[in-house]
Amino acid sequence: MTKKKNIELLQGNEACALGAIRAGCRFFAGYPITPSTEIAEVMAKELPKVGGKFIQMEDEIAGMAATIGASLTGKKALTATSGPGFSLKQENLGYACIAEIPCVVVNVMRGGPSTGLPTSPSQSDVMQAKWGTHGDHPVIALSPSSIKESYTLAVKAFNLAEKYMTPVIILMDEVIGHLREPLDFDEVKDLEIIDRKKPDITPDKYQAYHGGEEGIPILAPFGTGYRYHITGLTHDESGYPTMAPKVVERMNRRIVNKVEEHKEDIVEFESQNTEDAEILILSYGGSARSAKEAVLRLKAEGYQVGFFRPITIWPFPEKEVGKIAEKVKAIVVPEMNMGQLKQEVERVVAGRTKVLGVNKVDGELITPAEIITVVKGVE
Amino acid sequence: MKKYSVSVNEIHCKACGICIGLCPKEVFGEDYLGKAVVQDTDKCTGCKICELHCPDYCIEVGEVS
């Protein structure tokens, strides 16, 4: 007798929501926006089944705020949005950065600026994810390229948020959000789940923002006997506001460095044939699917092409890309924007090789043929 | 008749004058900075209007046994 397979046909948005619940997410606060709404819909339906809570807030800003509030009680909390909503969320995303509150924000990218193309794909929020909120701050942004990865990266996003006490962004695009693929749950059954640390000292000695040796604070959930202060003002180790230059400098550096100094642990990427490649195609999210097809076709024609896909857009895998830059004639970067990640590749490559973009901003996915044309044009 | 003690924390006092003005019995005077000083404790009736209205938690009225 053949065992019935544990497979479901799912959208990226649905897989992302189910992955979040798998990670232990028990709270969702958000606001409807195309093309991310299915995430809210799945959470509204599924969370009560596992004792979790869903709330549709009055606006995007409130969705982010309530997500942070819930996280402070120790719950894993999620919100989801798209470009215009992501713009509105920046205020409290910055709050989560400085107050070091773990949570996950999904941005299913659509064409912009402003209302732009609500139902069409884009990858033009790459830089908004990095610099959207004001001030220097840490950023972790993950980019899924398949339905399975929408699920597994939702788990990874929560793991990183809980481990590094910071908001984590899932930078999905509409292609992946609305794409349907089968997800074999047996393939994703053994995922590591990380929960935030709890203080191991008594409340009288507790300093919420001390950070310890790793520079990562341990925030006791509200209601567990540790009474302390949380603020969006620059604060000292005890959590109270300060303007003392030395303390301010120390806090600002610590919150950025807790991600910068743990890049080895955070950075994830996929690479193929980078050892003997003459040309590297570097792409991510929905565009990476066309890039992979282009690589197959080019190889069939005898081209020495390699493939590299950053899974963590931020922090960018600069060490790995830098190494490849030493050997290849060119790096081709297909993306559905006017060259946002290409700029980062250029920074990392620092003139060691040519960087060519394949950029499309018409609301359509880049085709393999469009990538092939650029690769064949490399001299 | 009951007797009361009145104390002012002159370090935290910001010299707003609320206690001086609201006290119905003129228990308080002011120093050269305008800060409240207790000048006549015997007049205090223990109404605590000063304590309730001090924005800086400087005043404590107690009953003397």
Added chain:
Amino acid sequence: MDRIYEKYFRTDRLPHIWCPGCGNGIVLSAFARAMEELGVDQDQTVVVSGIGCSSRATTYVDFNTLHTTHGRALAFATGVKLAEPRLNVFVFMGDGDSTAIGGNHLIHACRRNIDITAIIINNNIYGMTGGQYSPLTPTGKKATTAPYGMIERNFDLCELVKGAGATFVARGTTYHAKQLTDMIVAGAKNKGFSVIEAVSQCPVSFGRRNKMRSPLEMIQWLKENTINVKAAAKLKPEDIKGKILIGELYNTEAPEYTAEYDRLIARVQGGGK
């Protein structure tokens, strides 16, 4: 220092940053007395604030304290309360904080009737930024951004929140400090969204520009220009014209949001739809 202050204040954070004669300190001590009367467990109580002078309240009181972004205190508090309904949640806001930038969050917290007690300190002005007009600056009054007098109409905060669905609405003043404590106690006991408007004095940014220079003058103005809602009921309309009504203005029962959500979970887990 009084025992209540020792117990509910972070005495090492005092003196606070508020200006001489600011009403915020009076509201905060009225709050501390209410906590004593309620006998709240400080470990199980969360105090949330937004931005502005009022928001600094959370620095000074010894609870789980959360100083959030401008206008957003209620949205953060909604997340806290819904995620963990066993926690007591109090929110401090200012007039600009709650009715301008946070107006949307305010009306929706009212509509949901979520079990949170909001204390809105109304000093008629943006104090922290130096005296700009707010939606509660009375028409005709002066502010740095209304140098020729305010021409906009101001909200009646209590009517606004009542209309939006708050189930307990009261207005007090810093002069009526003891009654303010009673109102906070009654608001906390209401199983639903409670709003206590605490009319307060800002001598530096409001009084100075509006012919009331001293804190004492302002607090005495509050004494003379308010009338209790019960007393007002027996008076003719012309006798209460121009007076600020204080007291418990509205109190009703309605389904509370987090309890409704718990019922929803029970229904879903019980196999219902």
